[in-house]
Amino acid sequence: MIEVDQNTTHAPQDEDTSKRRQILDGAREVFMELGFDGASMGEIARAAGVSKGTLYVYFTDKTALFEAIVEEETRTAVLFSFDPDRDIATNLTGFGEAYIALVCRPGGGSAIRTVMAIAERMPDVGRRYYDRVLEGTINCLTTYLRGRVEAGQLAIDDCQLAASQFHLMCQATLFLPFIFQAEPAPSPERISKVVASAVRMFLANYGVKG
Amino acid sequence: MIEVDQNTTHAPQDEDTSKRRQILDGAREVFMELGFDGASMGEIARAAGVSKGTLYVYFTDKTALFEAIVEEETRTAVLFSFDPDRDIATNLTGFGEAYIALVCRPGGGSAIRTVMAIAERMPDVGRRYYDRVLEGTINCLTTYLRGRVEAGQLAIDDCQLAASQFHLMCQATLFLPFIFQAEPAPSPERISKVVASAVRMFLANYGVKG
Amino acid sequence: MIEVDQNTTHAPQDEDTSKRRQILDGAREVFMELGFDGASMGEIARAAGVSKGTLYVYFTDKTALFEAIVEEETRTAVLFSFDPDRDIATNLTGFGEAYIALVCRPGGGSAIRTVMAIAERMPDVGRRYYDRVLEGTINCLTTYLRGRVEAGQLAIDDCQLAASQFHLMCQATLFLPFIFQAEPAPSPERISKVVASAVRMFLANYGVKG
Amino acid sequence: MIEVDQNTTHAPQDEDTSKRRQILDGAREVFMELGFDGASMGEIARAAGVSKGTLYVYFTDKTALFEAIVEEETRTAVLFSFDPDRDIATNLTGFGEAYIALVCRPGGGSAIRTVMAIAERMPDVGRRYYDRVLEGTINCLTTYLRGRVEAGQLAIDDCQLAASQFHLMCQATLFLPFIFQAEPAPSPERISKVVASAVRMFLANYGVKG
DNA sequence: CATGAATGAGTGTTCATTCAT
DNA sequence: CATGAATGAACACTCATTCAT
Numbered sequence: 001m002i003e004v005d006q007n008t009t010h011a012p013q014d015e016d017t018s019k020r021r022q023i024l025d026g027a028r029e030v031f032m033e034l035g036f037d038g039a040s041m042g043e044i045a046r047a048a049g050v051s052k053g054t055l056y057v058y059f060t061d062k063t064a065l066f067e068a069i070v071e072e073e074t075r076t077a078v079l080f081s082f083d084p085d086r087d088i089a090t091n092l093t094g095f096g097e098a099y100i101a102l103v104c105r106p107g108g109g110s111a112i113r114t115v116m117a118i119a120e121r122m123p124d125v126g127r128r129y130y131d132r133v134l135e136g137t138i139n140c141l142t143t144y145l146r147g148r149v150e151a152g153q154l155a156i157d158d159c160q161l162a163a164s165q166f167h168l169m170c171q172a173t174l175f176l177p178f179i180f181q182a183e184p185a186p187s188p189e190r191i192s193k194v195v196a197s198a199v200r201m202f203l204a205n206y207g208v209k210g
Numbered sequence: 211m212i213e214v215d216q217n218t219t220h221a222p223q224d225e226d227t228s229k230r231r232q233i234l235d236g237a238r239e240v241f242m243e244l245g246f247d248g249a250s251m252g253e254i255a256r257a258a259g260v261s262k263g264t265l266y267v268y269f270t271d272k273t274a275l276f277e278a279i280v281e282e283e284t285r286t287a288v289l290f291s292f293d294p295d296r297d298i299a300t301n302l303t304g305f306g307e308a309y310i311a312l313v314c315r316p317g318g319g320s321a322i323r324t325v326m327a328i329a330e331r332m333p334d335v336g337r338r339y340y341d342r343v344l345e346g347t348i349n350c351l352t353t354y355l356r357g358r359v360e361a362g363q364l365a366i367d368d369c370q371l372a373a374s375q376f377h378l379m380c381q382a383t384l385f386l387p388f389i390f391q392a393e394p395a396p397s398p399e400r401i402s403k404v405v406a407s408a409v410r411m412f413l414a415n416y417g418v419k420g
Numbered sequence: 421m422i423e424v425d426q427n428t429t430h431a432p433q434d435e436d437t438s439k440r441r442q443i444l445d446g447a448r449e450v451f452m453e454l455g456f457d458g459a460s461m462g463e464i465a466r467a468a469g470v471s472k473g474t475l476y477v478y479f480t481d482k483t484a485l486f487e488a489i490v491e492e493e494t495r496t497a498v499l500f501s502f503d504p505d506r507d508i509a510t511n512l513t514g515f516g517e518a519y520i521a522l523v524c525r526p527g528g529g530s531a532i533r534t535v536m537a538i539a540e541r542m543p544d545v546g547r548r549y550y551d552r553v554l555e556g557t558i559n560c561l562t563t564y565l566r567g568r569v570e571a572g573q574l575a576i577d578d579c580q581l582a583a584s585q586f587h588l589m590c591q592a593t594l595f596l597p598f599i600f601q602a603e604p605a606p607s608p609e610r611i612s613k614v615v616a617s618a619v620r621m622f623l624a625n626y627g628v629k630g
Numbered sequence: 631m632i633e634v635d636q637n638t639t640h641a642p643q644d645e646d647t648s649k650r651r652q653i654l655d656g657a658r659e660v661f662m663e664l665g666f667d668g669a670s671m672g673e674i675a676r677a678a679g680v681s682k683g684t685l686y687v688y689f690t691d692k693t694a695l696f697e698a699i700v701e702e703e704t705r706t707a708v709l710f711s712f713d714p715d716r717d718i719a720t721n722l723t724g725f726g727e728a729y730i731a732l733v734c735r736p737g738g739g740s741a742i743r744t745v746m747a748i749a750e751r752m753p754d755v756g757r758r759y760y761d762r763v764l765e766g767t768i769n770c771l772t773t774y775l776r777g778r779v780e781a782g783q784l785a786i787d788d789c790q791l792a793a794s795q796f797h798l799m800c801q802a803t804l805f806l807p808f809i810f811q812a813e814p815a816p817s818p819e820r821i822s823k824v825v826a827s828a829v830r831m832f833l834a835n836y837g838v839k840g
Numbered sequence: 841c842a843t844g845a846a847t848g849a850g851t852g853t854t855c856a857t858t859c860a861t
Numbered sequence: 862c863a864t865g866a867a868t869g870a871a872c873a874c875t876c877a878t879t880c881a882t
Contacts, residue, residue: 019863035327037247041856051864053858062856110330116389117245117327120320123391130390161407164382172374179326180340181333197371205411229845251873261847263875272873439842455747457667461877471843473879482877530750536809537665537747540740543811550810581827584802592794599746600760601753617791625834649866671852681868683854692852 020058023048028069032110036066036118063122070125073111074132078102082144088153088207089199095141096170096195097188103171104186109179138163156206169198230268233258238279242320246276246328273332280335283321284342288312292354298363298417299409305351306380306405307398313381314396319389348373366416379408440478443468448489452530456486456538483542490545493531494552498522502564508573508627509619515561516590516615517608523591524606529599558583576626589618650688653678658699662740666696666748693752700755703741704762708732712774718783718837719829725771726800726825727818733801734816739809768793786836799828 026048030039041062045052059065080098082091102108111129119126142163148154156162172194177183186194236258240249251272255262269275290308292301313319321339329336351373358364366372382404387393396404446468450459461482465472479485500518502511522528531549539546561583568574576582592614597603606614656678660669671692675682689695710728712721733739741759749756771793778784786792802824807813816824 033330035245035247037245038331040854042854045865052856053864053866054862056857057862113326113330116323119389119391120243120323121248126391130387130392134386134390135392158407161383161404165379165408165411168378168382169375172378173371176344177340179329180344181329181336182340182345194371197368198375201375201411201415205414227845250871252871262873263847264845266874267845453750455665455667457665458751460875462875465844472877473843473845474841476878477841533746533750536743539809539811540663540743541668546811550807550812554806554810555812578827581803581824585799585828585831588798588802589795592798593791596764597760599749600764601749601756602760602765614791617788618795621795621831621835625831647866670850672850682852683868683870684866686853687866 019050019054022050023055023058023065024069024072026050027065028073031066031069032107032114035114036062036122066118067122067125070111070115070129073115074129074136078137080137080140082140084147088148089203091144092166092199092202093195096166096198097191099137099167100170100174100186100191100195101188104174104178104191106185108185109175113179138167141167153208154206155208162202162206166198166202169201170195172198227268229260229264232260233265233268233275234279234282236260237275238283241276241279242317242324245324246272246332276328277332277335280321280325280339283325284339284346288347290347290350292350294357298358299413301354302376302409302412303405305354306376306408307401309347309377310380310384310396310401310405311398314384314388314401316395318395319385323389348377351377363418364416365418372412372416376408376412379411380405382408439470439474442470443475443478443485444489444492446470447485448493451486451489452527452534455534456482456542486538487542487545490531490535490549493535494549494556498557500557500560502560504567508568509623511564512586512619512622513615516586516618517611519557519587520590520594520606520611520615521608524594524598524611526605528605529595533599558587561587573628574626575628582622582626586618586622589621590615592618647688649680649684653680653685653688653695654699654702656680657695658703661696661699662737662744665744666692666752696748697752697755700741700745700759703745704759704766708767710767710770712770714777718778719833721774722796722829722832723825726796726828727821729767729797730800730804730816730821730825731818734804734808734821736815738815739805743809768797771797783838784836785838792832792836796828796832799831800825802828 023044026046027039027044030044030047033039034043039062041052041055044065045055048055055065059068078098080095082095086094103112111133115126115129119129138160142159145154145156145159145163149156149159174186174191174194178185233254236256237249237254240254240257243249244253249272251262251265254275255265258265265275269278288308290305292305296304313322321343325336325339329339348370352369355364355366355369355372359366359369384396384401384404388395443464446466447459447464450464450467453459454463459482461472461475464485465475468475475485479488498518500515502515506514523532531553535546535549539549558580562579565574565576565579565583569576569579594606594611594614598605653674656676657669657674660674660677663669664673669692671682671685674695675685678685685695689698708728710725712725716724733742741763745756745759749759768790772789775784775786775789775793779786779789804816804821804824808815
């Protein structure tokens with residue numbers, strides 16, 4: 001009758017029980033495909049391979065589960081690196097191509113779409129996602145640019161603005177048609193061309209002449 | 211006995227019965243605030259000031275009502291004009307500032323957000339909206355640019371790409387934080403500054419030197 | 421200002437305005453096909469070629485309209501006649517074949533089915549229909565049989581029972597499979613055979629020997 | 631306070647969870663009283679003592695629940711037995727009285743009525759019910775008759791037809807008035823008289839003389 | 841009288857959530 | 862802890878009925 005529970009370490013309060021992982025993975029899949037409202041807890045349970053009840057052991061409600069997914073998404077955001085040994089054009093091109101390939105791959109825009117969709121009703125979620133992922137990406141670039149400015153290789157007044165400009169230019173003709181389902185994912189060649197054009201424009205304006 | 215009534219037909223088949231307008235207005239409000247799934251027909255009826263049943267007299271189902279809203283949104287899309295008597299920088303600045311003021315005003319991004327959110331499940335709606343509104347806007351600019359190229363005032367290889375680049379650059383640091391609720395609507399001053407920077411960069415690259 | 425209404429005879433209180441007829445005809449069609457609950461007033465209005473509102477000018481509600489249909493159905497019930505100049509077998513055969521052909525033709529069982537379906541919830545309707553149509557048909561036969569008994573041509577104790585027996589025997593293997601959609605409407609040949617067998621059995625039992 | 635519960639599995643996948651039984655019982659009651667269209671899922675839930683949602687755990691929709699009821703009704707169809715040691719008249723009388731007592735008892739015609747009512751819109755349901763219940767009953771009798779024919783005790787050409795004739799004759803003056811609510815359930819005495827008359831007529835025609 | 845626009849109670853169905861086991 | 866049966870509030874949608882014209 002006495003039950004000695006030696007298994008204290010596998011309690012769900014642990015941040016990463018395998019069950020919790022399963023749920024997060026299943027939930028991401030469903031939420032990203034169907035959006036917050038379109039996703040049902042039943043579907044999520046099925047995708048995660050757990051019972052519906054278990055969902056509520058780890059997350060208080062649908063919203064909390066969704067927030068956890070988005071939160072995680074912000075932590076897994078890809079870090080872009082810049083190689084100081086290579087020239088600016090190469091670094092910008094590498095960054096631009098990697099970024100566009102990432103967001104314009106099938107499913108690549110799901111998180112952006114899903115979070116943007118809910119941002120009005122869950123402003124905190126929207127803001128956190130923007131700050132960590134989009135602004136994070138841009139900040140990465142901002143920091144790189146600032147370094148080049150300090151090294152006298154670029155002439156930029158507002159590096160943050162410049163980073164945002166470059167970030168957006170790389171998407172020209174690519175991201176919006178893709179995410180609105182007006183066009184399929186762009187080919188690597190098309191991406192190269194667009195990013196090359198962005199790099200050219202960027203350096204034409206911010207490059208140090210001579 | 212004589213009754214002068216030029217609007218004798220109160221039939222719902224009329225394209226613009228006041229009831230139909232009421233419904234469209236109420237529905238737009240609710241759909242744009244809550245998204246397709248988040249909006250309920252009851253809420254829409256309340257917002258429109260009609261009964262739930264009446265909704266179904268004018269629209270076969272929720273989807274049809276939503277599509278009608280989006281359709282209308284594409285028709286009310288603002289047309290941007292370019293004045294051939296003014297110089298390119300002025301025209302670009304005017305376009306950029308008007309566009310950003312439009313989409314970054316409170317509620318200005320709702321349609322984009324709402325349609326983008328549903329684009330995966332309703333690809334036709336997404337595509338039509340993109341084609342008519344976003345591409346429509348860009349095409350407007352493309353045409354203008356092409357004219358200037360032919361007039362020898364600009365040196366652009368791919369005018370469509372250039373238009374998209376400008377269109378996106380104008381949004382730098384503004385639209386994404388706004389739509390993700392990370393920042394409030396930008397001030398006219400901030401818009402001016404960002405658009406001015408975009409114009410500068412655009413002309414630095416595509417302007418004809420001399 | 422004075423309006424002399426000479427058209428007093430076409431008011432809806434008249435038992436047979438053409439509008440009333442139209443409605444009854446449309447309603448019969450729809451009720452008989454879909455049953456009381458399955459039929460909608462909208463469908464009936466469409467079938468009758470009048471507006472929904474008009475339905476309520478002539479009938480207080482759906483139930484009253486249904487009752488009027490059934491009532492009418494009882495009045496249009498076919499009268500079967502027996503020819504005293506022909507022999508009993510011929511008369512019974514004629515009656516049997518006519519009756520089965522009537523109820524086993526496509527749509528012929530609709531009234532029976534529809535009224536039977538509602539009889540528990542509208543007992544008056546069920547009883548009246550039974551009394552007037554089914555019992556009416558049997559009474560017709562009963563009267564004929566009674567005449568033959570009095571004429572010494574048949575030996576029947578309970579003529580009503582005998583009439584009902586004959587009425588049912590004629591349906592053997594035909595009506596139930598037909599109305600349950602287990603078999604299509606029987607061929608005239610099959611009907612002949614079954615009725616002939618019923619006549620034979622009937623006379624074998626009730627016929628006067630010698 | 632002590633609860634003995636040997637049925638520890640409360641899973642709905644079990645073919646006969648008590649909940650499933652409860653639902654079937656409640657649904658039968660409501661469907662048989664009000665018909666398919668007249669019955670509402672809410673009413674059924676109330677009658678079954680479960681929530682509306684639970685209905686959908688066990689049955690995919692209203693139609694499936696209805697079909698399950700009818701299916702079950704066909705399986706519970708009474709089997710009639712004939713005792714070879716007793717004479718034909720006794721066997722026929724036993725069968726006839728049992729059958730009429732069954733279908734003319736209060737509620738005894740509900741299934742027939744309900745299924746017949748829906749047969750046009752759900753032909754499969756109608757056909758299956760007819761085949762299994764009505765034809766099943768008649769086949770039972772057919773088989774018995776065929777045996778007697780082979781034993782030289784009856785002279786019947788078409789045993790199926792003869793069985794159907796007997797089956798129907800037993801109902802004479804009883805079933806139709808009962809199901810149309812024109813008369814209450816018949817007394818055993820009345821049933822006896824009618825069945826006796828049917829047996830007499832049947833043997834007068836098909837009996838072997840001598 | 842005839843209309844059909846409008847209603848709102850009601851329908852079948854789904855789903856986030858709870859809880860006994 | 863994990864389950865999944867059970868719930869009930871909410872949903873999209875239908876329809877008998879009303880009423881201004």
